[in-house]
Amino acid sequence: MEQANVVIIGAGVVGCAIARALSARWEDVFVLEAMPKIGMGASTRNSGVIHAGLYYPTGSLKAKHCVRGNILTYEFCKAHNVPHRNTGKLIVAATPAEGPKLTALMENARKNGVEGLSIVDRAGIRAREPHIEGDHAIVVPSTGIVSSEELVKAYARVATDQGAHIVTHAKVEKLQHIGGKVRVSSAAGEIEARCLINAAGLFADEVAAMLGSPMAKHKIYPVRGEYCELVRAKADLIRGLVYPLPHSDGLSLGVHLTKTLWGTVLLGPTARYVADKNDYERDREPIEDFARDAKTMVPELQAADLVLGYSGIRAKLVPPTEHGIADFIIQRDADIPAVIQLMGIESPGLTSALAIAEQVFQIATEILN
Numbered sequence: 001m002e003q004a005n006v007v008i009i010g011a012g013v014v015g016c017a018i019a020r021a022l023s024a025r026w027e028d029v030f031v032l033e034a035m036p037k038i039g040m041g042a043s044t045r046n047s048g049v050i051h052a053g054l055y056y057p058t059g060s061l062k063a064k065h066c067v068r069g070n071i072l073t074y075e076f077c078k079a080h081n082v083p084h085r086n087t088g089k090l091i092v093a094a095t096p097a098e099g100p101k102l103t104a105l106m107e108n109a110r111k112n113g114v115e116g117l118s119i120v121d122r123a124g125i126r127a128r129e130p131h132i133e134g135d136h137a138i139v140v141p142s143t144g145i146v147s148s149e150e151l152v153k154a155y156a157r158v159a160t161d162q163g164a165h166i167v168t169h170a171k172v173e174k175l176q177h178i179g180g181k182v183r184v185s186s187a188a189g190e191i192e193a194r195c196l197i198n199a200a201g202l203f204a205d206e207v208a209a210m211l212g213s214p215m216a217k218h219k220i221y222p223v224r225g226e227y228c229e230l231v232r233a234k235a236d237l238i239r240g241l242v243y244p245l246p247h248s249d250g251l252s253l254g255v256h257l258t259k260t261l262w263g264t265v266l267l268g269p270t271a272r273y274v275a276d277k278n279d280y281e282r283d284r285e286p287i288e289d290f291a292r293d294a295k296t297m298v299p300e301l302q303a304a305d306l307v308l309g310y311s312g313i314r315a316k317l318v319p320p321t322e323h324g325i326a327d328f329i330i331q332r333d334a335d336i337p338a339v340i341q342l343m344g345i346e347s348p349g350l351t352s353a354l355a356i357a358e359q360v361f362q363i364a365t366e367i368l369n
C-alpha cells in the first residue's frame with residue numbers, strides 16, 4: 001500500500017493552501033478530491049472578497065486568521081500573478097439610527113487590528129459611489145477582490161511544484177485508524193497516512209463520522225447564498241464594494257454589491273438554510289426580492305436591471321434553531337492524534353486560507369516530527 005506523510009481530504013482553497021505549506025517541509029503530501037476538478041465547492045462559489053477582518057469577535061480564529069490572511073493573500077497574489085485588486089469597501093449606515101451599530105463595528109475592527117478605517121458622511125459616500133444612498137459609512141481600505149478560481153489553482157500549482165500530489169476523482173469513502181496511522185480508501189485506491197487532514201468543507205462532519213471521531217458531533221448545516229448580476233448597461237452604477245450593516249442573525253454580512261475584476265456587478269449573497277448540501281439551484285430567490293433589498297442602498301435599481309447569478313453553500317456550525325456566529329474549528333483530534341480536523345470554515349475562509357495553513361503546519365509538526 002502507498003505510504004504518505006500527509007493526506008489532505010478536499011482540494012478547496014483551504015486544502016490547497018495547506019498542501020502548499022506542508023509540501024514545502026515534507027515529502028509525500030497527497031490531496032484527495034472527490035470532484036473532477038479542484039476548487040469546485042465553496043472556494044469558487046463566493047464573493048471573491050479579500051476581507052479585512054472587522055466583523056469577527058476579537059480573539060477568535062476568524063478574526064486572527066482573516067487579519068493575517070488579508071496580508072498574506074495580497075503578498076501571494078502579487079508574487080504569483082493572481083488577478084486581484086485592493087479596492088477598499090464602504091459599509092453604509094442607511095439612517096442616523098444605524099450610527100451606534102456602525103460605531104460598534106468600527107471599535108471591533110480596531111480591536112481586531114484592522115488599520116486605516118475612517119468614517120465618511122453622505123457627501124463622502126457620493127464622492128466614492130455616486131449612486132449609493134446612505135447617511136454615513138465606514139471606509140475600509142484593506143478590503144479587495146481576487147479571482148478565487150485562480151487563487152485555488154495557484155496554491156495547488158505551488159504545492160505540486162514542491163512535490164505534492166493532487167488527485168481528483170478520489171472521493172474518500174472509508175477511513176480506519178490503525179497503529180497511529182490512518183488508512184484512507186478512496187475512489188482512487190488505498191493509502192496510509194501518518195497525518196490526515198480533514199479539509200472537506202461542507203462534508204467535514206461526514207469525514208469525522210467516517211473516522212468514528214467524537215468531533216462528528218459538530219454538525220454542518222448548509223446555508224445557501226445566492227447572487228444576482230446587474231445587467232451590463234447598469235454595471236456603472238457601482239464602482240467598488242458596498243455593504244450594508246451585517247445582519248444581526250449572524251447568518252451573513254448582508255446582501256452587498258461587488259464590482260468584479262471583469263467589470264460586472266454582483267448583488268448577494270442571500271442566506272437561507274437548505275436541506276441538501278448539494279442543492280444549489282432549487283427554489284431560487286425571485287429577482288424582485290433582490291431588487292427590493294438593494295433599493296435601500298441603490299434606489300434607482302429595478303428588477304429589470306438584474307439577472308440570476310450563481311450560488312454557493314456555506315458550511316455553518318450553527319443550526320437553524322439558533323442564532324449567532326460560530327468560530328472556525330481547527331484542532332488535532334483528541335481521540336485520533338494523527339488527525340487534524342477543520343470544521344465550519346465558512347467566510348472569511350477564502351481570505352484566511354494561508355493563515356489557516358500556518359496553524360495546520362504547526363499542528364502537523366507535532367504529529368510528524
Ligand SMILES: Cc1cc2nc3c(=O)[nH]c(=O)nc-3n(C[C@H](O)[C@H](O)[C@H](O)COP(=O)(O)OP(=O)(O)OC[C@H]3O[C@@H](n4cnc5c(N)ncnc54)[C@H](O)[C@@H]3O)c2cc1C
Binds near residue numbers: 035045345347
Ligand atoms: C456564498 C459564499 C460567499 C463567500 N464569500 C467569501 C468572501 O468573499 N471572502 C472570503 O474570504 N470567504 C468567502 N466565503 C467563504 C469561503 O468561500 C470558504 O470559507 C472557503 O471556500 C472554504 O474552503 P474549503 O476548502 O474549506 O471548502 P471547499 O471549497 O468546499 O472544499 C472542500 C472540498 O472537499 C471536497 N470533499 C468533500 N468531501 C470529500 C471526500 N469524502 N473525499 C474527497 N474530497 C471531498 C469537496 O469536493 C470540495 O472540493 C464565502 C462562502 C460562500 C458560500
